Amino acid sequence: MSVDKQRRLRRLDEVMAGRLVVSCQPVDDGPLDSHDVVSRFAMAAVMGGAGAVRIEGAARVAAVRPFISVPVIGIVKYDLDDSPVRITPFLDDVAALIAAGADIVAVDATARARPVPVADLLAAIHAGGAWAMADCSSSEDALAAHALGFDIVGTTLSGYTGGEVPQEPDYALISTLAATLPRVMAEGRIHTPEQVVQARQAGAWAVTVGTAITRTELVTQWFAEAMAPQA
Numbered sequence: 001m002s003v004d005k006q007r008r009l010r011r012l013d014e015v016m017a018g019r020l021v022v023s024c025q026p027v028d029d030g031p032l033d034s035h036d037v038v039s040r041f042a043m044a045a046v047m048g049g050a051g052a053v054r055i056e057g058a059a060r061v062a063a064v065r066p067f068i069s070v071p072v073i074g075i076v077k078y079d080l081d082d083s084p085v086r087i088t089p090f091l092d093d094v095a096a097l098i099a100a101g102a103d104i105v106a107v108d109a110t111a112r113a114r115p116v117p118v119a120d121l122l123a124a125i126h127a128g129g130a131w132a133m134a135d136c137s138s139s140e141d142a143l144a145a146h147a148l149g150f151d152i153v154g155t156t157l158s159g160y161t162g163g164e165v166p167q168e169p170d171y172a173l174i175s176t177l178a179a180t181l182p183r184v185m186a187e188g189r190i191h192t193p194e195q196v197v198q199a200r201q202a203g204a205w206a207v208t209v210g211t212a213i214t215r216t217e218l219v220t221q222w223f224a225e226a227m228a229p230q231a
């Protein structure tokens, strides 16, 4: 491993290992979907103990950046006609996220039809001086991403590449990955502190929570549905 790479990974471990990441992605087009609200979510998350935040959109990363000093994981999401890949499929967005102040850029690293090869996205992230996170759906994705040189692999896309979305986090994937890979981000459907504990026990290097903190409509719905008449 090159000295530069060793240095990069040491610094990444210093700032992120064992930390909670809050994904500040409100429901699209909902009342909380604004730069101002997301900046405030990010500040509140840091006050609550988050070690990093995950933000969608380069303009939004730029809006949030002045308010927080913790690492920002930047992504840009799409709904493409010719590819199921949603998370940061294009090189231009990698550059824009880094220019906006993202410290880490996350990309979909699944083996699905895509406009730009994962290796090219990775090269652009590292050329821009950022850390690279691979959003994966399976151990095959994650092992391939690690072999390519991604700094972090996440379970972000487990359960989201076809079929019914499971209820629970994918602890089995977290633990399979953690057995051989150094930086596993547990992400996806982690809604409670107890689930954070389980993800950590499964070997997660860091844990990302999104919906349970920043999608108030959905969290309210969980509680509202629990109000159904009791037998």
Ligand SMILES: CC(=O)N[C@H](C=O)[C@@H](O)[C@H](O)[C@H](O)COP(=O)(O)O
Residues within 6 Å of the ligand: 023, 025, 075, 086, 156, 157, 160, 187, 188, 189, 190, 191, 208, 209, 210, 211, 212
């Ligand atoms: C599958 C997909 O597109 N995941 C997205 C990735 O950025 C977000 O919609 C999630 O909110 C994020 O991964 C955090 O997960 P959760 O909101 O379940 O805590």
